[in-house]
Amino acid sequence: MNKGYLCLVLHSHLPFVRHPEHEDFLEEDWLYEAMTETYIPLILVFERLLSDKVDFRLTISLTPTLISMLGDNLLQERYLKHINKLIELAHKEVERTRWQPEFNNLANMYLARFYEARNVFERYNRNLVLAFKAFQDAGNLEIITCGATHGFFPLMDVTKPSIRAQVKVAASHYEKVFGRKARGIWLPECGYNPPDDEIFKEAGIKYFLTDAHGILHGSPRPKYGVFAPIYCKSGVACFGRDLESSKQVWSSIEGYPGDSVYREFYRDIGFDLDFEYIRPYIHPDGVRINTGIKYYRITGTDNNKEPYNPHWAREKAAAHAGNFMFNREKQVEYLYDLMQKKPLIVSPYDAELYGHWWYEGPMWLDFLIRKVYFDQKTIRLITPSEYLAENPRNQVVTPSMSSWGYKGYAEMWLQGSNDWVYRHLHKASLRMTELVKQFSRHSTDGLLRRGLNQALRELLLAQSSDWAFIMGTGTHISYAVKRTKEHILCFNSLYEQIKSNTIDEGWLSDIENKDNIFPDIDYRVHQ
Amino acid sequence: MAILRKIKEGLKKIIQNKKSSSKGAGLAAKKKTAEEAKKETLGIRETAVEQTKFSHPEPARQPWRIPQEIPWGYGEDRAVLQVRDPWWLHAYWEITGATFDNLKARLGDTFYSSKMVIRVYDVSDIIFNGSNAHRFFDIEINLEANNWYIDTGGPGRSWCVDVGLRLPNGDFITIVRSNTVRTPSEGPSWITDEEWMIPEDMFARLYGMGFGFGRSSPVGKGWQEKMKKEFFSSGAVASVGMSSSPVKKPVKERQFWMVVNTELIVYGATEPDAKVTVQGKGIRLRPDGTFTLRFALPDGRQVIPVQATSADAVETRTITPVVTKETK
Numbered sequence: 001m002n003k004g005y006l007c008l009v010l011h012s013h014l015p016f017v018r019h020p021e022h023e024d025f026l027e028e029d030w031l032y033e034a035m036t037e038t039y040i041p042l043i044l045v046f047e048r049l050l051s052d053k054v055d056f057r058l059t060i061s062l063t064p065t066l067i068s069m070l071g072d073n074l075l076q077e078r079y080l081k082h083i084n085k086l087i088e089l090a091h092k093e094v095e096r097t098r099w100q101p102e103f104n105n106l107a108n109m110y111l112a113r114f115y116e117a118r119n120v121f122e123r124y125n126r127n128l129v130l131a132f133k134a135f136q137d138a139g140n141l142e143i144i145t146c147g148a149t150h151g152f153f154p155l156m157d158v159t160k161p162s163i164r165a166q167v168k169v170a171a172s173h174y175e176k177v178f179g180r181k182a183r184g185i186w187l188p189e190c191g192y193n194p195p196d197d198e199i200f201k202e203a204g205i206k207y208f209l210t211d212a213h214g215i216l217h218g219s220p221r222p223k224y225g226v227f228a229p230i231y232c233k234s235g236v237a238c239f240g241r242d243l244e245s246s247k248q249v250w251s252s253i254e255g256y257p258g259d260s261v262y263r264e265f266y267r268d269i270g271f272d273l274d275f276e277y278i279r280p281y282i283h284p285d286g287v288r289i290n291t292g293i294k295y296y297r298i299t300g301t302d303n304n305k306e307p308y309n310p311h312w313a314r315e316k317a318a319a320h321a322g323n324f325m326f327n328r329e330k331q332v333e334y335l336y337d338l339m340q341k342k343p344l345i346v347s348p349y350d351a352e353l354y355g356h357w358w359y360e361g362p363m364w365l366d367f368l369i370r371k372v373y374f375d376q377k378t379i380r381l382i383t384p385s386e387y388l389a390e391n392p393r394n395q396v397v398t399p400s401m402s403s404w405g406y407k408g409y410a411e412m413w414l415q416g417s418n419d420w421v422y423r424h425l426h427k428a429s430l431r432m433t434e435l436v437k438q439f440s441r442h443s444t445d446g447l448l449r450r451g452l453n454q455a456l457r458e459l460l461l462a463q464s465s466d467w468a469f470i471m472g473t474g475t476h477i478s479y480a481v482k483r484t485k486e487h488i489l490c491f492n493s494l495y496e497q498i499k500s501n502t503i504d505e506g507w508l509s510d511i512e513n514k515d516n517i518f519p520d521i522d523y524r525v526h527q
Numbered sequence: 528m529a530i531l532r533k534i535k536e537g538l539k540k541i542i543q544n545k546k547s548s549s550k551g552a553g554l555a556a557k558k559k560t561a562e563e564a565k566k567e568t569l570g571i572r573e574t575a576v577e578q579t580k581f582s583h584p585e586p587a588r589q590p591w592r593i594p595q596e597i598p599w600g601y602g603e604d605r606a607v608l609q610v611r612d613p614w615w616l617h618a619y620w621e622i623t624g625a626t627f628d629n630l631k632a633r634l635g636d637t638f639y640s641s642k643m644v645i646r647v648y649d650v651s652d653i654i655f656n657g658s659n660a661h662r663f664f665d666i667e668i669n670l671e672a673n674n675w676y677i678d679t680g681g682p683g684r685s686w687c688v689d690v691g692l693r694l695p696n697g698d699f700i701t702i703v704r705s706n707t708v709r710t711p712s713e714g715p716s717w718i719t720d721e722e723w724m725i726p727e728d729m730f731a732r733l734y735g736m737g738f739g740f741g742r743s744s745p746v747g748k749g750w751q752e753k754m755k756k757e758f759f760s761s762g763a764v765a766s767v768g769m770s771s772s773p774v775k776k777p778v779k780e781r782q783f784w785m786v787v788n789t790e791l792i793v794y795g796a797t798e799p800d801a802k803v804t805v806q807g808k809g810i811r812l813r814p815d816g817t818f819t820l821r822f823a824l825p826d827g828r829q830v831i832p833v834q835a836t837s838a839d840a841v842e843t844r845t846i847t848p849v850v851t852k853e854t855k
Contacts (some may be wrong), residue, residue, distance in 0.1 A: 030580055094788070096823050097653065098806070103823070158706055160609055193610075212737045219716035225733030243738050250573055265579065274790060335736070338729065342841040352579055357576050395723045399608065401711035405575050408611035409711070419674060422609065423619050427601050459726065466581075473578050485597050492598070 002380040004332030004343040005387060006372065007239070008365075009209065012151055012185050012351035013063040015483075020074055027479055031069050033084040035128065038355035039070075040117045040338060041362040043124075043131045046141065048302040054265075056140050056369045057381040060132065060351065061186035063146040064173045065464070067129050068517045069070060071177075076126040079130075083121065085293060086114045089281045093269070094292060102307040103295050109310060110293050112117065113338050113353075133178055134423050142383035144184035145174040145205075148518070150415050151463035154193040155335075155422060156403055159429035164199050165456060165526040169518055171203040176520065183385045184208065188465050189243070189413070190404035193282075197232040207237035207384050209348060214402035215240030227335055227343035229387065230397035236450070238399050239384055244331060245347040248324055256320040257358035260298045261312045264305055265357055267296040294359075317360040321367035329378040344387055345379075348404075355456040369407050418471035421462075424488045428459050431495050431527045440524045450512065451503045452523040457515050461525075462487035490515070600673075606690050608705035613682030613713040618645060619674035620690050620703055630692065630700070641692040643668050646699060647677055651685040657701070663691065683712035759766055791850055793831060794819040800838040806831055824852050 013032060020026040049056050069075050090111035097103040125129045135141035147153065148169035156162045167185065174182040184207045184446055185200055194212045200208060212226050215238065222230055226240030232419055256262075270282055270291040282289050296305035328345055335343035354361030388394075405412035414422070435452060442453065454494070462484055470480035490511055497503045606620035631638045644667050648660035668675060679686060686708055689701040715734060719725065725733075797803060799816035812818050822829075832847040 022660055027581075034580065096821050098808075098822055100823050155609055157609065157708065202737065215794040216734055217712055217715055217738045219712075220720040220723070221716050221725060221730060223725045223730075225730070226737040227733065240737065244736065250576075277790075285623055331736075335713075338732065350573070352580050357579050386663055395720070401709075404546075404573070406571065407612060410609070411611050412574065414611050414617055419619070420619060422607070423600075423621070423674075424597055426607060462651055469577070473574065475578075477580070485595075488597050489595055 001023070001377070002342070003378050003389070004067070004337040004345065004380075005382040006328055006332075006379045007382055007384060007387065008057075008343060009059040009061070009186070009346065009347045009348035010351035010354065011040075011061045011177060012066055013061070013146065013188075014066050014069065014352075015464045016065040016069060016149060016461060016515075018069060018072060018075060018514075018516075020514060025283050026283055026287075026289070028075065028078065029082070029289065030077050031066075031075060033290070033292060034352055034356055035070075035079060036083065036086070036114070036117045036122070036351050037359075038362075039128050040120045041355045042365075043120055043128065043364050045115070045369075045390050046131075046135050047365045048485055050135070050138065050140065052370075054370055056373065057386065058140065058369070059142045059144060059184070059383050059385050061127065061144045061146050061184075062132060063150055063186075063188075064148045064170045065150060065517065067173070067177055069181065070129045072516075076512070078122065080118070080126070082301035083118045085115060085281060086325050087111065087118065090114050090293065092277075102309075105308070106295050106308060107293070108342075109409050128518060129177060136178065139293060142184070142220070142385060143174075144177060144186050145170045145182040145183075146186045146190040146480060149460045149464045150171065150188040150466060151460070152189055152191045152410070152465040152468070153187060153196055154191045154403065154410050155413055156425075156429070157193055159433070160199070161433045161526045162425075162429040162459070164202070164203075165432075165460065166463070167199050167203045167205070167457075168525040169460065169521060171205065172520070173518060174181070184301055190214070190348075190402065191410070191465075192238075192399055192403070193401045194398050195232070197234045197235065197236040198240070201234040201422060201506075205236060207388065209239045209241065209346065210383075210399050210504075211241050211402050211404040213408055214238070214399040214437050217402070218397040219400075220397060223395055224339055224341065224343070226346065227339060228341070228342070228391070228394060229384070230395050230399070232394060232398060237384070237388055237394065238397075239346045240399075241348050241404065242345045245324070245328065245345055246349070248257075248327065249349060249353070251348075252258060256324075257353070257361070258298065259316055259320070260300070260311065261307050261316045262298050262376065263313065263359040264296045264298045265294070265359075267294055267305055269293045269295070272470065275420075306404070313360050314363060317364040318367045321371055322363050324364075324368055325376065325379075329376060332379050342391075412472050413468040415472055416422045417474060417477070418468040419485050421468055421471075424484075425459075425463055428462065428488060428491045428495075429526075432459050432523075433516060435495065435498060436524055436527045440527070447505060449492055449504050449506075451498050451508060453521050454508060454512055454515070455491055455498065456521055456523040456526055457518060458491040458494065458511070460486045461515055462491065486516065487515075529616075570735075600796070602705045606688065606705040607704040608686065608688055608708050610708050610710050611676065613710050614679060614709065614712070616647075616677040616679055616686055616688075617674065618677060618688050618690070618705060619703075622690065622702055626702060626766070631729065632703070634692075634694070637694055638692070641694045641700075643670050644671070644691060644693045645675055645677065646691060647679065648687045648689070649681065649684055650687045651709075655687055655707065657704075657726075660687075660689060666767045679710060682710050682714075709838040787854075789824040791822045791824040792819060793822070793848065794835065795833060795846075797835040797844075798837065802836045804832075804834050823852070826854055827850050 014030050017030060018026045019028065055462045061087060090107060094104065094111055095105035097107050132141060132143055134141045147166040149166065150165045151162065153163050171182050183205070183206050185207050190209060191207070192214050207229065215222050215230060218230065226242055229237045229239045231237050238454050249257065268290040271288050281287065281291055283483050295307055297308040299306045312409045331345060332343055354365060369381065372379060400408065403409055432455060435455065439448065439452060467480040471477045558811060580787070600621040603621055604622050604626050606618060609617045611617050616805040634641065644665040646663050646665050648655065648663045650660050653659055664675065688705045690703050691699055691701040693699050733803065793805065799812060799814060803810050803812060803818060805820060810818055810820065828849065828851045830849050832845055834843060835846045837845045
């Protein structure tokens, strides 16, 4: 009999980046890199677990923007081109490194992985969402939704209809894609502000997750800390993040990904090799970029890195998985005695940490899941809805406003470099509400309805927290600034055109074609 | 560029705010608890990793649409208040020229001897009618400011602000009033419920564990000290509070460096339908029968036999370059 539960949660998200008007668009690589390095390796882990009959449980959020991009024909076409170029480059690398066996092995490893990635991509009909859906239908994966475009809810407090639109658009999108209702929601950046849960409830959502202090600073005091979920007054459950298990993976001091045998993220042949040679595989303007082929391990802090050794890295990943499990067992045993009840450890991570940043991450996850399944009896993997089904009685607490960002609140998205956006986002939101009030009672004809729906799309796209996040980091901000302004401008023009009954159909078609997310959107959800 | 100016202004304000808060709220800053501090290190790490999702240099590219500027404002008097964290609020506002003109007409010369201020009201648990706040304080701002970060020093309370004029005689004229917000509390709630009672020491233990201090961590002051020590010795603290960006900037030490690598290009030509091997491995010819190979060249001696065999396998030619590389 187990003494507690471990709930692993991966949050997968990328903002909607799709530029049909350009042949090559650098920021689309965010998606292609994450596909090759994170989503496909995770899919392979799940496939192997299932074929070895390991009955695992994992929770993953797939944001509506990510799902939309993964299912988009144009981006699928472009991914195929992208992976084919990588295969070509890896072939060249196998040849180039012929006299350097330590690199030649790695070039062959990358070549095999790129072929494998293309193979997985083709096997799932070019839409990786179908893979995740299959694991959910098999009962091993619980897919949860997120804000439609990952808007940061606490900074929409003055425009609640936008939170409602973010949640409802996401919930109906989820239902259409997965053929069932979303049970849980990953709040963008874990941003919670009471009583947003009332809106989640309207959309039929049963639970969400917050950072530790969301629950620990909730009122009244949570009897079991973050080790049991609580119910908000609305009846929606809230699960709190356990920071001890987070720290083991995230911490720059003791975190696993910093181990010296693991692969170094920052040494990529896109930057290391001769310009003329690498030129066809970097940006057409000649800007060097990461290719994904990286030959070194973390080693020390200087530039003299040692070549990566996949066997050592694999052994270390197994050891780290064992260490993680041991610590959870100890944690659960201790808590079980203290609480007189089976504790729940919720460990959420950014999915893109696994594979993209921490190359061995998917392997670590694979080892961890197997070890938990075969080697011990103290902890059991569980999903939030399973936990709630088994433990329906929980304390009622109002969680505290919180996020999992820098300093735990809103500062990452509200500082000198990005605070200017809210003046415009809020105004656009108020105008959207005004449009809904004005038009929703009458039957709207084709063109007007199209304009209203597109206005909501533009508003949602402007609200992605990613733009403020990138501005907040202070590096490479121009794209984020441009996207924010562009969607605001489109929204403002649509608003003027709708109000004056002068919708420019040609232009509307253009932006519908470009910002084509959520084809079934209904503007009336924004109220 | 309007937006750049705007950002600069914002930065200036933050610096101003930091300066003023370092005097006034110095004590509050010192009171920062260890869990907050730890949270910050984790936050930095996570931010840095999340940022790698978007890790690209920026190419110089043409804008994909004729650049237009978003409006400065929307021609209305409006103030909005948002919560940044338990201590700080952010207010932004717009006051139209017409409103200022009216005020000037009404006040005459007094307008110019008046101060633009933000009046911050503590309106916790009341319905604010403009005069029943628990307390208020004023922040003097310049006329051009259109947003401000406000140090309330009051977690877990409700706030509302007026942007207005304070006349030389002390009277205050509200120009715009904001919405009301509530800051989250900075620690655990004092409210407990009977049904889910929990002894103080047990909650303290769970509380510490929730923040990742491990089961062996002593609870209370002890662990706070321990975490503080660990935190301050990690070096990560240097970036906290000094910079508004959580992403670690590379340390500016002298880091001059150089890398030299060598590659060898082997190229040649034969009949387009010939079979060619290099060091025994087959290679593919271009349609015109030429080929180019490129090898990373390590130190040492490389013997590179290149062999071509005619399509009918009758004739064979072998040419063997020998290359020695040494690094001094």
